[in-house]
Amino acid sequence: MSARPGKYLALIPVLAAYLGMFVFGRVQPDMWQLVAMLAFYCCLGQAFNLFLGMTGYVDFGYVAFVGVGTYGMALTLSRLSGVEGIGFGALVIGLLAAAGMSAMLSIAVGAVALRLRGAYFAIATIGVNEGFRYFIEGARIWNGSEGIIFSKDLRAIFGRETAIALSTFWADVFVIVIGASAAVVTLIYMRSKIGFALTALREDEDAAKVIGIFVTKYKIIAFITSAVFAGLLGATAWALKLTYVYPPDAFEIHYTVEAIIIVMLGGAGTLLGPVVGGLLYGLSKYWLAIILPGFQLLIFAPIILVIIVAFPEGTVGYLKKKVRGTALERYIV
Amino acid sequence: MFAEQLAGNLIQGLVLGSIYGMATMGLSMIFGVLQVVNVGHGAFIMIGAFTTMTVFTKLGLNPIFAIPFALVIGMALGFLFYYVVMQRLIKAPELASLLATFSIGIILEETVKLTFGSEFRGFNWETGKLDLGVTVLPYSKLIAAGGSALVALLLYLWYHKTRSGTAVRSVIEDSEGARVCGINVNWAYALSFALGIGLTVTSGVFLTMFIPVGINPYMGGGYTVKAFVIAVLGGLASPYGAFFGGLIFGLMENGSYTILATIKGVEPFALTRFFSFVTLLVILLIRPTGLFKSQ
Numbered sequence: 001m002s003a004r005p006g007k008y009l010a011l012i013p014v015l016a017a018y019l020g021m022f023v024f025g026r027v028q029p030d031m032w033q034l035v036a037m038l039a040f041y042c043c044l045g046q047a048f049n050l051f052l053g054m055t056g057y058v059d060f061g062y063v064a065f066v067g068v069g070t071y072g073m074a075l076t077l078s079r080l081s082g083v084e085g086i087g088f089g090a091l092v093i094g095l096l097a098a099a100g101m102s103a104m105l106s107i108a109v110g111a112v113a114l115r116l117r118g119a120y121f122a123i124a125t126i127g128v129n130e131g132f133r134y135f136i137e138g139a140r141i142w143n144g145s146e147g148i149i150f151s152k153d154l155r156a157i158f159g160r161e162t163a164i165a166l167s168t169f170w171a172d173v174f175v176i177v178i179g180a181s182a183a184v185v186t187l188i189y190m191r192s193k194i195g196f197a198l199t200a201l202r203e204d205e206d207a208a209k210v211i212g213i214f215v216t217k218y219k220i221i222a223f224i225t226s227a228v229f230a231g232l233l234g235a236t237a238w239a240l241k242l243t244y245v246y247p248p249d250a251f252e253i254h255y256t257v258e259a260i261i262i263v264m265l266g267g268a269g270t271l272l273g274p275v276v277g278g279l280l281y282g283l284s285k286y287w288l289a290i291i292l293p294g295f296q297l298l299i300f301a302p303i304i305l306v307i308i309v310a311f312p313e314g315t316v317g318y319l320k321k322k323v324r325g326t327a328l329e330r331y332i333v
Numbered sequence: 334m335f336a337e338q339l340a341g342n343l344i345q346g347l348v349l350g351s352i353y354g355m356a357t358m359g360l361s362m363i364f365g366v367l368q369v370v371n372v373g374h375g376a377f378i379m380i381g382a383f384t385t386m387t388v389f390t391k392l393g394l395n396p397i398f399a400i401p402f403a404l405v406i407g408m409a410l411g412f413l414f415y416y417v418v419m420q421r422l423i424k425a426p427e428l429a430s431l432l433a434t435f436s437i438g439i440i441l442e443e444t445v446k447l448t449f450g451s452e453f454r455g456f457n458w459e460t461g462k463l464d465l466g467v468t469v470l471p472y473s474k475l476i477a478a479g480g481s482a483l484v485a486l487l488l489y490l491w492y493h494k495t496r497s498g499t500a501v502r503s504v505i506e507d508s509e510g511a512r513v514c515g516i517n518v519n520w521a522y523a524l525s526f527a528l529g530i531g532l533t534v535t536s537g538v539f540l541t542m543f544i545p546v547g548i549n550p551y552m553g554g555g556y557t558v559k560a561f562v563i564a565v566l567g568g569l570a571s572p573y574g575a576f577f578g579g580l581i582f583g584l585m586e587n588g589s590y591t592i593l594a595t596i597k598g599v600e601p602f603a604l605t606r607f608f609s610f611v612t613l614l615v616i617l618l619i620r621p622t623g624l625f626k627s628q
Contacts, residue, residue, distance in 0.1 A: 058431050060372065112614045116621065118427035119370040123565065124617050126372065127558040131610030138593075138604030145600065253554060257439060260432060268428075298443035301436040308429050308436070309421050 007191055010271055010333035011184060017275045018042070018180040022173065036172040038282040040237045043179030044255065045262035045274030045281075047229035050186055051222050052260075053269035054195065056202040057121050059223075061109070061128025062230065062259055065102040066238065067250035068132065069231025072098030073239035074148045081153035090157050091166075095235055102231025103224050105132070110223045114216060117205065133251035147246035154243055171240035175233065179275075182229045187271055189225075190333070194218050202269070261300050264307050267314025271333045276315050335595065341468030342587040348470065348478040350583020352539045354576035355481035356556065357563040358488060359533035365570035366505055366525035367423065369430045373438020374560050375553020377407065377530055381537015382548045383445055389456050396458055397476065399538045407534030410441075411527030419526060420519060438553070446550040455546030477542035484535065485576045492572075501525050505570075555606070562613040568623025577625065585612070 018039070025035030048062055076094035080086050113124040137145040154163045189195045197218040200208035208215050239245060258281065266277025281300070288296045307314060313321070316332065323329050360374050371377075381403045388399040414437055422430045460472040492498040503511040504521040512518050540556075541548060563582045567574030589608055593601035616624075 052428075056426060056428050058428055060435070112618050116617060119364070119368070119431070120569075120617060120621060122370060122372065122427075122431050123561045123569075124614060126561060127610040127613060130555070130558060131607055134603040134607040134610070138600045138602070138607050140598060140600060145603070257435075260435070264432065294447075295443075297439055298447065301439040301443065304436045305418055305433055305440075308425075308433050309418060312425075312429060 006330050008187060009330045011187055013331050014183045014272050014275055015180055017272075017279070018176050018183070022176050025172070032169075032172070034282075034286055036175070036237075036241075037286065038279055039172055039175045039179060040233070041258065041262055041282040041285075042275045042278030043175050043182065043229075043233050043237070044259050045266060045278045046179050046182040046186065047226055047233060048259035049263045049266075049268065049270075049274045050182060050189070050229065051226035052263055053273070054186075054189065054198045054202070054222050055219055056268075057118070057219070058125075058260070059113075059128075059226075060122055060126040060253070060256055061131075062125075062226075063253060063255040064109075064129040064132050064251055065106060065227040065230035066234035066255060067129065067245075067247075068101045068105050069098035069234030070238040070245045070250050071136075071142055071148075071234075072101040072231060073235035074150055074245040075142060077157065077239070078148055078150040078153045081150070081156045086157060088158075094239070095232060098231040098235035098239075099228045102227045102234075106224045106227030107220075110220050114219045114223060129251040129253060129256070133247045136247050145247055147244060149244040151243035154240075167241055167243060171236050174236040174240070178229060178232045178236065183271060183275070185225060185229075187333070189222070190271065194221055198222060257297070261304055264304055264314055267316035267318070267320075270314070270316040270320065273314055273316040280315070335591075337467050339588065339591050341465075342591045343584055344465065344468050344470070346583040346585075346587030347580060348474050348583070349543060349587070350580040351478045351481045351485075351576070352536065352543050352579070353559060353563055353583050354567075354579020355484050356533065356536035356540060357560045357567070357575040357579055358485065358572040359529035359531070359536065360560050361564050361567065361570060361572045361575040362488075362532065363526055363529035364564070365572065366501060366529075367419070367522055369419065369422075369434065369526075371529070371533075372431055372435040372557065373441065373553075374434075374533060375555065375557035376438035376441040377410070377533040377553070378537040378540060378556045379445065379548075379550060379553040380406065380410070380441060381534040382541045382552065383449060383537075384534065385538045385541045386454060386456055386548055389458065396473075396538065396542050397480075400480070400535055403535045403538045404531045407531035408527040410534070411530030412523060414530070415523045415526040420522065423522065438557075442550045442553070449550065451550055453547055453549045455548055456541075458542070458545055473542050473545075477539040480542075481536070481539050481576075484532065485573065488532070488572060497521075497524060558613070559609060562609050562616075565613060565616050565621070566624055568625055569621075571623065571625070574623055574625050578623070581624075582609070585609075 021035050021039055025032045052058055073094040076097045077090055080090045080093065109128055113121050116124055136142055142148065158166060197213045200213055201215045201218065205215060262274060262277035262281050265280055266273030285296045288299065319332050323332050356378055360371055363369055363371050384403045384406060385396050385399040388394050388402055389396050418433055422433055458473050463470045463472060463475065492502060500516045501521050501524065503516060504518055508518050563578040564575050566581055567578030586605055586609060590601050590605045593599060593604050
C-alpha cells in the first residue's frame with residue numbers, strides 16, 4: 001500500500017465541525033446546552049456508523065453498550081468515592097471501566113451474533129438492551145432496578161465546584177473529543193485493510209470469504225470498536241452529566257432509533273455522514289420541540305422510509321457522488 | 334405445594350403459549366415468503382390491542398367482534414405498506430427492509446400515541462371462570478386460546494387446500510419458476526405480507542383477551558423479542574412451527590418463572606425475561622433452523 005498524499009485530508013471537515021461546535025458553545029454560553037445535545041447526537045452517530053456503516057449490519061441493541069458504559073462510570077465513582085485523594089484518577093478509571101465493560105459485552109454478544117448473517121444478526125441483537133436491563137433488575141446486581149445515584153460521590157471526590165463544572169461543561173467537552181476520536185478511527189479503518197475487507201464484506205459476504213478474507217475477524221474489530229466508543233459516550237454524556245443511572249433509561253431502545261436515523265440521514269458508511277446527520281437531527285429535534293413537541297419521531301420515521309426507498313446513500317453519500325472528480329473529492333468521504 | 338403451583342402455572346403457560354404462537358405466525362409467514370424480518374412486528378400487535386379496546390369500550394361490543402375489525406385493519410395496513418414501501422425493497426440489501434419495517438413500527442406507535450396518549454390502559458371483560466383445582470382459568474382466556482388454535486388450523490387449510498395458498502407455497506419454493514408458470518409473484522408477495530400483518534393484528538385481539546391490561550402504544554417491543562424467540566424456536570420461516578414454538582415458549586416462560594420465584598434475592602419477572610433472551614441466543618447458536626426440522 002503506497003502512502004498517498006492527502007490520505008487523511010478528509011479529516012479536516014469532520015474535525016472542523018466538532019471544533020466549530022465547541023467554539024460556538026464558548027462564544028454563545030447560553031447555547032451550550034444545544035451544543036451539548038448536538039455533540040451527543042454526532043458522537044452517537046459516529047460511533048454507531050463504525051459498525052452499521054462499515055459492515056451493513058444493523059445492531060438493534062446498540063444502546064446496551066451506551067448503558068453499560070454509563071454503569072462503568074457510575075460504579076467506579078460510587079465505589080471509589082471513599083478512597084483518599086483519588087481525584088482525577090477516578091475519572092480515568094471510570095472511563096477505562098466503561099470502555100472495558102462495553103468491550104466485554106460486545107465480545108459476549110458478538111461471539112453469538114456475529115456468526116449469523118443479515119436478518120438473523122438483527123434478531124439476535126434486538127433483545128440485547130432489554131435482556132441486559134432485565135439481567136440487572138432480575139439478578140439485583142449493581143443496585144438492581146433502583147439504579148445508582150452518585151452525585152454525592154462526585155462531590156466527595158472532586159469537591160462541589162469541580163463536580164458542577166464536570167457535569168455542566170467537561171462532560172460535554174469529553175463527548176466532543178470522543179466523537180472526534182471516533183471519526184479519526186473511522187478514517188484510519190477506512191484507509192486500512194480493515195476498511196477494504198469490510199467494504200468487500202458489505203458488497204458480497206460470500207465473495208469476500210471465497211477470496212480469502214477472514215470476514216468474522218473484521219466484523220468483530222468493527223463491532224468492538226463501535227461498542228467501546230458507545231461505552232465512553234455513556235460514561236460522559238450520561239453518567240458524568242446526569243450523575244445517576246437507572247436501568248429503564250440506560251437501556252431505552254429510543255436511542256438506538258435515534259442512532260439509526262442519524263446515520264441514515266447523513267449517509268451510512270461515510271466519514272462525514274454522522275456529523276451531518278447528527279446536526280440535522282439534533283437541530284430539527286430542538287426546533288420541533290418548540291413548535292411541535294413530541295412529533296419528532298413521527299416526522300423522522302417516514303423520512304427514513306423515503307431515504308431507504310429513494311435515497312439510500314444519505315446526504316453525504318449524495319454529495320460524494322456530486323463532487324467526484326473535483327478538488328473537493330478528498331474532503332468529502 | 335410447589336408441584337401444584339407448577340402444574341397450575343404450566344396450564345396457564347400452555348393457554349398463553351397458544352396465543353403467543355398465533356402472535357408469531359404472521360412474522361414467520363412474512364419471513365417465509367418475502368425473506369423480510371418484520372422488526373415492527375410488536376407495533377402491529379399493539380394495533381390489535383387498541384382495536385379491541387376501542388371496540389369494547391367505545392362501541393360496547395364483545396371483544397370477539399374485534400376480530401373481523403382487526404383482520405380488515407391489519408390486511409389494509411399490510412397491502413398499504415407492501416405497495417408503498419416493501420415491494421421496492423424485495424431485491425434491496427437486508428439493511429433496507431430491516432430499517433423499513435422498523436420505521437413502519439415507529440410510525441404506528443407514534444400515530445397511536447398521538448391519538449390515544451401514552452398512558453397504560455386496560456379494560457375489564459367478565460366472562461366467568463373455570464376452576465381446575467390447581468389454577469383458575471377465566472373463559473376469556475380459553476376463548477382466546479381456542480381462537481388462536483382455530484386460526485392456526487385455518488391458515489393451514491388455506492395454505493394447503495386453496496389455489497391462492499398453493500400459489501404462495503410455490504413462490505416460497507421457487508419464485509422464478511412460479512413466475513414462469515404464470516403466477517403473479519408480486520401479488521403473492523402482497524397477499525402474504527397483508528395476511529401476515531392481518532394475522533399479527535388479530536393476535537393482538539387474542540392477547541388482550543388474555544391480558545386485558547397494560548395496553549399502551551409501546552407495548553409491542555416486548556412482544557417483538559418474544560416473537561423472535563418463538564419464531565426461531567419453530568424455524569423462522571414456518572408458520573406452524575411458530576405455533577408449536579409458541580406453546581413451548583409459554584410453558585418455558587411460566588415454568589422458569591415458577592422455579593425462579595423460589596430463589597431468594599432475585600426478581601423472578603425480570604429474570605424470566607432475561608432468560609427468554611438467552612434462549613434466543615442459545616438457539617441461534619446451536620440450531621438456527623429451529624427445533625423441528627433440519628435443513
